[in-house]
Amino acid sequence: YGWFVAMTLFSFLALKRIVLLALFVTIVIANLPRFLRFLSLNPVLVALALLILISIGIDFSRGLYDQLIIDYTGQSSNQFSMGRQDIWLRVLNALDFRHSDFLLWGQGFGSVTIALNETMKPIPDLLHNDILVLVLELGYLLSFVVLFLILNVDNTNGRLLAVFLMFLFLSDNVIIYQHV
Numbered sequence: 001y002g003w004f005v006a007m008t009l010f011s012f013l014a015l016k017r018i019v020l021l022a023l024f025v026t027i028v029i030a031n032l033p034r035f036l037r038f039l040s041l042n043p044v045l046v047a048l049a050l051l052i053l054i055s056i057g058i059d060f061s062r063g064l065y066d067q068l069i070i071d072y073t074g075q076s077s078n079q080f081s082m083g084r085q086d087i088w089l090r091v092l093n094a095l096d097f098r099h100s101d102f103l104l105w106g107q108g109f110g111s112v113t114i115a116l117n118e119t120m121k122p123i124p125d126l127l128h129n130d131i132l133v134l135v136l137e138l139g140y141l142l143s144f145v146v147l148f149l150i151l152n153v154d155n156t157n158g159r160l161l162a163v164f165l166m167f168l169f170l171s172d173n174v175i176i177y178q179h180v
Contacts (some may be wrong), residue, residue, distance in 0.1 A: 003101065008020075008023065011023070011147060013155065016170040017088070018167055018168060018170070018172065019166060019167075019168070020088075022164045022167030023164070023165065023180070025163070025164075026160045026161075026163055026164045027042065029160060029163065030156075030160055031148050032116070037054040040163075041151075041156065041159040041163065043147075043148050043151035043159070043162075044148060044154040046147075046151050046162075046163060046166065047144050047147040047148045047151060048144070048165055050131055050147055050170070051131075051140055051143065051144060051147075053120075053131075053170065054129075054131050054135050055131055056098070057088065057129065057132060057170075058088070058092065058099075058132075060077065060081075060085065060088075061084075061085050061088035061092060062078065062092070062129070063088065064078050065077065074083055082128075082171070083125075083137075084128050084129070087116070087120070087127060087128065088127065088129065088132065089114075089163045090115075090119040090120065091116060091119065091127060091136065092114055092136075093119075094115035095107055095111065095112075095136055096117055096120060097136070097142075101136060102136070102139045102140055103139060103140050103141060103143050104139050104140075105134070105138065105139035105142060106135065106136050106137045106138045106139040106142070106143075107136060107137060108137060109137055111136065111137055112127055112133050112137055126173040126176075127173070128171060128172055129169070129170060129171065129172075129174060130168075130170075130172070130173060130174060130175040131143070131147070131166070131169045131170055132171040133149070133175070134146055147166070150162055150166075151166070167180070
């Protein structure tokens with residue numbers, strides 16, 4: 001419990017918004033009634049929800065929610081997402097992304113890195129969304145399988161940790177670290 005309090009404090013001090021959101025959601029899920037917790041941690045449902053969120057994120061990068069974000073935050077979408085809108089759009093354009101073309105498979109391992117290196121010259125960046133990387137490199141179907149396998153843990157605490165990790169995947173590059 002001491003380490004939990006310390007790490008939560010450090011997350012607040014470092015303004016790690018996605019970590020705090022993931023922590024909040026996992027605490028809420030852990031305290032739901034058994035049936036709702038079971039539904040919230042169902043690997044099939046969570047994997048599907050993540051792919052739906054990625055589709056919304058793709059629409060976000062294409063500017064579908066720009067006015068809404070400006071109205072509610074007073075910031076541009078790119079500013080609100082800390083530059084992610086521009087980065088995602090560059091990669092989507094470089095890969096000529098259309099949902100229908102990526103249903104069964106993607107562009108292959110490394111294609112996102114190549115697209116980033118070509119479109120973000122002179123200083124390449126990372127995509128800051130591991131699930132989007134999975135969809136672009138593997139396609140929706142194989143991404144679903146990978147996400148399902150990560151989420152399909154035998155116990156509640158393991159599934160809660162997997163859901164926490166999925167929130168990090170949605171906003172950062174954590175899958176590149178060996179310990180993850």
